[in-house]
Amino acid sequence: MNIKGQTAPLPMANVDTDVIMPKRFLITITREGLADGAFADLRFDDNGARRPEFVLNKPEWKNASILIVGDNFGCGSSREHAVWGMMQLGVKAIIGTEFAGIFYDNARKNGLALPMVTAEERDKLIEMASNSEGYDIEVDIASLKIIGKNVNIDFTMDPATQRGLIEGRDDTLDTLKLVSDIQAYEAKLNDNQHVSVQQ
Template identity: 65%
Template sequence: MIKTIKGVAAPLPLANVDTDVIMPKRFLITITREGLADGTFADLRFDNAGGPRPEFILNKTPWTKANILVVGDNFGCGSSREHAVWGMRQLGIDACIGTSFAGIFYDNARKNGLALPIISPETRDLLLQAAGNGTEITIDLNGRRLTTGNISAPFEMDDATQTALIQGRNDTLDTLEHADAIRDYEAGLNSEMRVSVNK
């Protein structure tokens, strides 16, 4: 059960980073989730020859080990591709902190254990400065509070998402909790169909 996320945070202040930037479409041909870390932010991380771009934050020390991103407004907009979240998780990203996230991206993140604390623009700007210094950030999921240095600020997160992250839950596990009720419902449908056919 994850209750606290802690680690080096990397600043990625670009606004409107869409899912095609997070996971370019050429990496969507796989039929499994494997190998998607290489595609994550590929056009920002790598040049045309496949070499790392030295100016990109995740290619610099200490942010090569970053597991938290502090991001710009409307992160994750664009298409609904879940591959974007899968790739970020494979790359070792545990959380993105920002002022706003696209709805479908937010849902995909919840299903895959990627925390998305929502903060005010003022707090985000302070965290961008801190992250720019390679500072570690601690995200307390229980208390819905993040801290780093002399910064301590609350964040927004709906109850369902908070519970899913802390308990490691997803839609499949939630559905399995109702397996008996689902079977009873299906049995009732089958009985109704038999009665209808015999009439």
């Protein structure tokens, strides 16, 4: 699996899930329409007008699908909506030095790639992504490499997440593969309870 796209620099540290997806957008009972909530307070002012200073509102980065972010991205609450909203906004990968654990797990379950690099490599990518002419890269999940003009960087990702992204797997699909085993276990459990009651 390869992810290709334009990068955008978002070097802020400790961006929490309330910044990524403000709580007022959590009232929906479906995943639909969450793109509007992604980075809403950074993207829009109190009147709903776009903030021209925010990177994803600038013409140079409006089509970016890969973010280069500061340390500890995704900290805060466990809201999965943060991942859903960014993916609906068109974000396919986020490159950083580290990610909050629950956020990382939510991203893994939903197919959002989170390659991890050193601080020095991240800063180099931010510098390249800050080019107003745009900077495209390729994230090669199979070889764990980030490839672009003047850049060939190794990144880390745990094997289970790597496999899941390559195979398009998620927890639900993995569980569905075990339906017959689950049903057999439930039947055996019911039989044992029935015997117990009779005794």
